[in-house]
Amino acid sequence: MNSTRRGDIIVRALWSIPLSAVLLCGLAWAEALTLNQSPAQPSEWGYRPAEGVVSPTDPPSFSWRPADGLTWEIECARAQDPHESVYRASGIEFSVHCPPQVFGPGQYTWRYRGRDRAGRYTNWSQSRSFTIAPDAAKMPLPRRAELLARIPTTHPRLFLRPENLPRLRALAQGEMKAEYEALVRQCDRILADPPPTAEPPKYPPEMERKSEEWRVMWWGNRTYTIKALDSAATLAFTRLLGGQEKYGHEAKRILLECAKWDPKGSTGYRYNDEAGMPYNYYFARTYSFVNDLLSEDEKQICRDLMKIRGDEMYNHLHPRHLWRPYASHSNRAWHFLGEVGIAFLGEVEGAEDWVWFATNVFFNVYPVWSDDDGGWHEGTSYWASYLNRFTWWADVMREAMGIDVYRKPFFSNVGYYAMYLMPPGKVGGGFGDLTARRTAAQNRQLMTVLATQAQNPHWQWYVEQVGGPDSAGGYIGFVRGLLPAVQPEAPDDLPTSRLFAGTGQAYLNTDLTDAAESVQVVFKSSPFGTQSHGYEANNSFLLWAYGQRLLIRSGYRDIYGSDHHQNWMWSTRSTNCITVNGRGQRKHTATAQGQITAFETTPTIDVVVGNAGDAYEPEAGVELFKRAMLFVKPDLIVVYDRLRTSEPSTFEYWLHAINEFDVGGANHIHVKNGDVGCAISMHCRSPLAFEQTNEYDPNPRPRITLREWHLTARTTQKAKDMEFITVYRPYRTAEGYMGTSGFQAIPGGYLFTASSATGQLTALLPTDDTTTMESGDLRTTGAIQLKLDRPGHEPQILTVAERVSGGRGQMQ
Structure with missing residues (x-):
């Protein structure tokens, strides 16, 4: 035709x-409905699995951009036959989905579309390919009805099931009698001095938010709430084990007194979440533990108020947290909501939704501040605080739903974060809020749980080194019962340094077994940026040596978001980093991203390279900021900085220490802390002007008397391109240090040499990416190349090939 x-x-x-x-x-x-497929922003969870990703779980967890008024359909196919579906699901409520079945190893594609209430469909999304690894952890999410049916219909439901009570009672009179008797003594103390139960006050109208008076009341209401309701939960649980009836009756009294508090008053979740969260989960535990002593009317009182409190949490978290999960407090609130939902399942309208939502968060949007490599963006203090609380939810999910959360790949690596950042004996927890005085021993309780659940002998060794196993005590420790033994094994077979690519941090150590014998460099250039509690500037670093803090990140959080916290600690000026024309990186934002572009570790040399040019305020005009750290173990650290700006600029190199710097001639600097010191030599083609002070800008509140020293080396000549070569030599003062260093300009960059007790270092340091540099047996184009000559050894030559780091790798 x-x-x-x-x-x-x-x-x-x-x-x-x-x-x-x-x-x-x-x-x-x-x-016709058009699907919004715009790329994810740094503050968003992103499309997962992203194109080309290898999923460490089977099935993977899927995520896509949400849209109001739509339910979703998802389709997966094998890559070699994209027209034949291997999995399809429709009527999906959330914009995340974990299938209830495993797929098996192989290559797949996936796509999704939406459907509105009138039955109209959007177009299908673009297809994305992914691979499931042969060793992927099998973690399907049961269908909603099946999941909810696993939860007991009678009480107790949190931490233990009704049918497990006889076993726990037998343990209380047998192998765990000592732990049970400790609970009895705790209950007797509570009875002798019951906690007050009057409702705590709200803030007076004239009170200034974040003032000192506000801070005392804000945190005080939290501790007051915990004392009342955790006491009630302890009494109620101990009575379940066979304790005296008076424990249960006192628990009931406290519960019903606290039930009189205004659910949207001083302990309301939205009014003060630091009081509201513990009220909700401790109340739920007590309710479940003491349920058989409550009359129907008393149960209804509890149900009515927890309906209000649960809805308040749910409406705040749902559905926002599934796509925009980078809110610190929300990352514990979701599993506390899950506890409340389980306690009141079938008794409060909406509890089923709370449980289903919390379970979807775990399978699809957790952990937030990390990656499968086990790092943690917010620092060791928040790592321990948040993961310790998460282990409660892990216990609840195991008992109530039969789900082993520790099968997630993250949990096979998370213990290395503490091991590499805080070797035994270490004081100082790296970057992040509230870490400066943290000790390795404070990691003991969490590491006990992680080592046991992962059956990791290295982590168990760490536990033994920092004080031995700690089961948490109280009813949490009791329900964990007799943890299976793990044979400790020293980390002698592990490299002493490690990169955590997901959080953009590298920990370079000379010794993992004893901080007093180790030199450590901590380096950050993070795809998470400077958001939340991990706000320090990218390409900044910290230096410890032989148990002492030498170069630090400075300041003291007097209260979150205070003038000092925001305008000093969140500023690039507070870190060992570089500002340009007095301007630093964007403060406290996911958009100020860095990237670790190279990492190498050998027994003698470690190298890490970061790129943070895009993190700066636009007004700074920074086009490039690469920082390379070359660590010749244990006594020579070379930091090579390359900067380029759009206009001729001045550059300020910042260093911070506990004690005053001794600034000598020829750009030589010394800093000491106790019996440890560091000699610093700064090489720069521009003359440098030095200033130092022990004042902050601005200072913390008067109750904070801490003063640290801040040194600034400022270029006196403006330029569009600038390089710094800075040599750090940590040493014990009783032993001193040795070595010289120098550089000369050659075509394409610098020829740098330095001697130390370890040997002679020669390095080619490029200033551009196209010129070939040569010197002796070294030759490179655009990449750092170094040679270490040691007596009695063959020369070691290392070429530092930069690459794009993995980062979070999911925000497509």
Whole structure:
């Protein structure tokens, strides 16, 4: 049939359709739904699995951009046959989904579309390919009805099931009698001095938010709430084990007194979440533990108020947390909501939704501040605080739903974070809020749980080194029962340094077994940026040596978001980093991203390279900021900085220490802390002007008396390109240090040499990426190359090949 005849037939067919039908068809076409597939922003969870990702879980967890008023359909196919679906699900409520079945190893594609209430579909999304590894952890999420059916219909439901009570009672009189008797003594102390139960006050109208008076009341209401309701939970649980009836009756009294508090008052979740969160989960535990002593009317009182409190949490978290999960407090609130939902399942309207939402968060959007490599963006203090609380939810999920959360790949690596950042004996927990005085021993309780659950002998060794196993005590420790033994094994077979690519941090150590014998460099250039509690500037670093803090990040959080916290600690000026024309990186934002582009570790040399040029305020005009750290273990650290700006600029190199710097001639600096010191030599083609002070800008509140020292080396000549070569030599003061260093400009960059007790270092340091540099047996184009000559050894040559780091790798 020719094209003219075919066109005539089509026209005649169209004319035969009634006009009304044509108009309706046109209207439907005009209202067709178009899927918003715009790229994810740094503050968003992103499309997962992203194109080309290898999923460490089977099935993977899927995530896509949400849209109001739509339910979702997802389709997966094998990559070699994309037209044949291997998995399809529709009517999905959230914009995340974990299938209830495993797929098996192989290559797959996935796509999704939406459906509105009128039954209209959007277009299908673009297809994305992913691979499931042969060793992927099998973690399907049961369907909603099946999941909820696993939860007991009677009480207790949190931490233990009704059918497990006889076993726990037997343990209380047998192998765990000592732990049970400790609970009895705790209950007797509570009875002798019951906690107050009057409702705590709200803030007076004239009180200034974040003032000192506000801080005392804000935190005080939290501790007051915990004392009352955790006491009640302890009493109620101990009575379940066979304790005296008076424990249960006192628990009931405290519960019902606290039930009189205004659910949206001083302990309301939205009014003060630091009081609201513990109220909700401790109340739920007590309710479940003491349930058989409550009358129907008393149960209804509890249900009515927890309906209000649960809805308040749910409405705040749902659905926002599934796509924008980078809110610190929300990352514990979701599993506390899950506890409340389980306690009141089948008794409070909406509890099923709370449980299902919390379970979806775990399977699809957790952990937030990390990656499968086990790092943690917010620092060791928040790592321990948040993961310790998460282990409660892990216990609850195991008992109530039969789900082993520790099968997630994250938990096979998370213990290395503490091991590498805080070797035994270490004081100082790296970057992040509230870490400066943290000790390795404070990691003991969490590491006990992680080592046991992962059956990791290295982590168990760490536990033994920092004080031995700690089961947490109280009813939490009791329900964990007799943890299976793990044989400790020293980390002698591990490299002493490690990169945590997901959080953009590298920990370079000379010794993992004893901080007093180790030199450590901590380096950050993070795809998480400077957001939340991990706010320090990218390409900044910290230096410890032989148990002492030498170069630090400075300041003291007097209260979160205070003038000092925001304008000093969140500023690039507070870190060992570089500002340009007095301007630093964007403060406290996910958009100020860095990237670790190279990492190498050997027994003698470690190298890490970061790129943070895009993290700076636009006004700074920074086009490039690469920082390379070359660590010749244990006594020579070379930091090579390359900067380029859009206009001639001045550059300020910042260093911070506990004690005053001794600034000598020829750019030589010394800093000491106790019996440890560091000699610093700064090489720069521009003359440098030095200033130092022990004042902050601005200072913390008067109750904080801490003062640290801040040194600034400022270039006195403006330039669009600038390089710094800075040599750090940590040493014990009783032993001193040795070595010289120098550089000369050659085509394409610098020839740098330095001697130390370890040997002679020669390095080619490029200033551009295209010129070939040569010196002796070294030759490189655009990449750092170094050679270490040691007596009695073959020369070691290392070329530092930069690459794009893995980062979070999911925000497509």
